[in-house]
Amino acid sequence: MRKQLSAALIGVxxxxxxxxxxxxxxxxVSSSSSPFFAVGQLAIDLAPAWLKESMIALFGTGDKxxxxxxxxxxxxxxxxxxxxxxxxxxxxxxxxxxxxAAIAVIAVQTRPEASALWAFPTVLGMIAGVLVLxxxxxxxxxxxxxxxxxxxxxxxxxxxxxxxxTGATALIVAIGxxxxxxxxxxxxxIRQAIALPAPATPAPAIDPATSLDVEGISALITPNEQxxxxxxxxxxxQINPDDWQLKITGLVDTEVTIGYAELLALPLVEHVTTxxxxxxxxxxxxxxxxxxxxxxxxxxxxxxxxxxxxDMVLSSGPDGFSAGTPIEALADPNRQALxxxxxxxxxLPTEHGxxxxxxxxxxFGYVSATKWVTEMKVTRFADAEGYWTPxxxxxxxxxxxxxxxxxxxxxxxxxxxxxxxxxVAWAPHxxxxxxxxxxxxxxxxxxxxxxxxxxxxxxxxxxxxxxSAGAHTIAVRATDKSGYTQTDRQAxxxxxxxxxxxxxxxxxxx
Ligand SMILES: Nc1nc2c(c(=O)[nH]1)N[C@H]1C(S)=C(S)[C@@H](COP(=O)(O)O)O[C@H]1N2
Ligand SMILES: [Mo]
Numbered sequence: 275m276r277k278q279l280s281a282a283l284i285g286v287x288x289x290x291x292x293x294x295x296x297x298x299x300x301x302x303v304s305s306s307s308s309p310f311f312a313v314g315q316l317a318i319d320l321a322p323a324w325l326k327e328s329m330i331a332l333f334g335t336g337d338k339x340x341x342x343x344x345x346x347x348x349x350x351x352x353x354x355x356x357x358x359x360x361x362x363x364x365x366x367x368x369x370x371x372x373x374x375a376a377i378a379v380i381a382v383q384t385r386p387e388a389s390a391l392w393a394f395p396t397v398l399g400m401i402a403g404v405l406v407l408x409x410x411x412x413x414x415x416x417x418x419x420x421x422x423x424x425x426x427x428x429x430x431x432x433x434x435x436x437x438x439x440t441g442a443t444a445l446i447v448a449i450g451x452x453x454x455x456x457x458x459x460x461x462x463x464i465r466q467a468i469a470l471p472a473p474a475t476p477a478p479a480i481d482p483a484t485s486l487d488v489e490g491i492s493a494l495i496t497p498n499e500q501x502x503x504x505x506x507x508x509x510x511x512q513i514n515p516d517d518w519q520l521k522i523t524g525l526v527d528t529e530v531t532i533g534y535a536e537l538l539a540l541p542l543v544e545h546v547t548t549x550x551x552x553x554x555x556x557x558x559x560x561x562x563x564x565x566x567x568x569x570x571x572x573x574x575x576x577x578x579x580x581x582x583x584x585d586m587v588l589s590s591g592p593d594g595f596s597a598g599t600p601i602e603a604l605a606d607p608n609r610q611a612l613x614x615x616x617x618x619x620x621x622l623p624t625e626h627g628x629x630x631x632x633x634x635x636x637x638f639g640y641v642s643a644t645k646w647v648t649e650m651k652v653t654r655f656a657d658a659e660g661y662w663t664p665x666x667x668x669x670x671x672x673x674x675x676x677x678x679x680x681x682x683x684x685x686x687x688x689x690x691x692x693x694x695x696x697x698v699a700w701a702p703h704x705x706x707x708x709x710x711x712x713x714x715x716x717x718x719x720x721x722x723x724x725x726x727x728x729x730x731x732x733x734x735x736x737x738x739x740x741x742s743a744g745a746h747t748i749a750v751r752a753t754d755k756s757g758y759t760q761t762d763r764q765a766x767x768x769x770x771x772x773x774x775x776x777x778x779x780x781x782x783x784x
C-alpha cells in the first residue's frame with residue numbers, strides 16, 4: 275500500500291512539474307499558450323449543449339470553477355495512475371503523460387491566435403514531467419523494491435526529500451507563473467476593450483495608390499505585428515491603465531501628474547513617424563513606420579513650466595530603462611514629439627509600450643522612445659544620463675540617414691529582363707531628397723521615389739534595371755534634404771549608428 279501511494283504521489287508531482295514548467299514557459303511565449311486554460315477552453319468548446327446547460331443548472335455562475343475542479347480531479351487521478359503504472363510496467367506511466375501532453379498541445383493549437391511556437395510550453399512541460407516521474411520512480415525503487423538493508427533509512431529519506439523538494443518547487447513556480455499569466459491576460463482584455471478617441475488633428479489620409487507596387491518592398495506603414503521590438507524588459511510590463519500615471523518632475527515650476535483617462539480626454543494629434551534603433555545594421559530590420567496617436571509632449575512640458583537651466587528630459591519606464599532627450603527636440607513646435615497612446619489605429623500593443631510611450635521624430639529609440647513611460651524628469655545633460663550612455667552609446671542620438679534594398683534579396687537568382695530593385699530610405703525629420711543605385715562599377719542611377727508622407731517618414735524607392743546574365747553587385751545610397759549623401763565608410767552601430775551602403779549580390783539567369 276505504501277508503495278502504491280508513494281508511486282501515485284510521484285505521478286501527481288510529475289503532473290505538477292508539467293504544469294509548472296508549462297506556465298513558466300508560457301510567461302515568455304504567450305499567456306494564452308498555457309495548456310491549463312487551453313484545455314479548459316477546448317472542453318467548453320466541445321461540450322454538447324445539454325452538458326453545458328446542466329453544468330450551469332448545477333453550479334450557476336460557478337460553472338467555470340466546477341469545470342476546473344473536474345479537470346483537476348481527472349488530471350490528479352490519471353497522474354496517480356501514471357505513477358503506479360510507471361513503477362509496475364514502465365514505460366506505461368510515461369505513455370500516459372505523453373498522451374495528456376498531446377491532448378494539451380491540440381487544445382493550445384485550437385486557440386484563435388495560436389502559432390506553432392505555442393506548443394513549446396506544453397512540450398517542455400512534458401519533458402520536465404517525464405524526467406520527474408522517471409527519477410522519482412527510480413528513487414522509490416531504490417528504497418522499496420530493491421532495499422539495501424544497510425541503507426534503507428537513507429534511501430527513504432532521499433525519496434521523501436526528492437518528493438518534497440520537487441513538489442514544493444513545482445507548486446510555487448506553478449502558482450507564481452499562473453499569476454503572471456493571469457495578469458497578462460487581464461491587461462490584454464482591458465486593452466482590447468479600449469476605444470481610442472478620434473484625433474483632434476488627424477494625420478493626412480494615405481492614398482494606397484501612391485505606394486510602390488513592387489513585390490517584397492516594405493509596406494509604407496509597418497503593421498503592428500511586423501514592427502520591430504527592442505527593449506531591456508525581460509518580461510513585457512503589464513500595466514493596467516487605471517493604475518498608470520505619468521509624472522513630470524525635476525527642474526519645473528510645478529510638478530504635473532497625468533492619468534490615462536485624462537490623457538485620452540485631451541485633444542490628440544495623429545502623426546506618422548518612422549522610428550529606428552541605433553543597433554540597426556546597414557540593411558537591417560530594426561526600423562518601422564507607424565501612425566501614432568498622442569498628445570504633444572511640448573504641451574505637457576509647458577504645463578509644468580521648464581526652468582531655463584534645463585536642457586534634457588530623462589524619461590523612464592518600469593523596466594529600468596531611461597532615455598535622455600534634448601528639450602530642444604521635445605519643445606519644438608515644428609516637431610511632433612508625442613506622448614503616444616495609439617499605434618496604427620489601436621491602443622499601443624503591450625510590447626510597444628501600452629498604455630503610453632514617447633515618440634520623437636528624428637531621434638533613435640534609445641534616446642527618445644521610452645515605452646510604458648511613467649516619469650519625465652526635467653534635468654541637464656551635465657547632471658544625468660540615459661540607460662545606454664554609460665554603456666558606450668552617444669548621449670545624443672539623431673537618426674543616421676540610411677537606405678535599404680528590400681528586393682531582390684541578396685543571393686537571389688532572378689530572371690534576365692527588367693528587374694525592379696526597390697526598398698526604403700529614411701532621414702527622419704530631415705527628409706529624403708534622392709536615392710541612387712549602382713550596379714557593379716557602373717554610374718550611380720537615380721531611383722524613382724514614391725510620394726512620401728512627410729519628412730518624418732521613410733520613402734519607398736525603385737529602379738527598373740535591365741538585367742543582363744551573370745553575377746552582379748548592387749549598392750544603394752540616399753541623399754537627405756540637408757544635402758548629406760550617405761558615406762561608404764562602414765561604421766558599426768556603436769556608438770552613434772551604423773554607416774555604409776547597403777550592398778547585395780544577385781545572379782541573373784539567362
Ligand atoms: N521602457 C523602455 N522603452 C524603450 C526601450 C527599453 O528598453 N525600455 N528601448 C528603446 C529602444 S532602444 C528602441 S529602438 C525603441 C524600440 O521601440 P519598439 O520596440 O516599439 O520598436 O524603444 C525604446 N524604448
Ligand atoms: Mo534601440
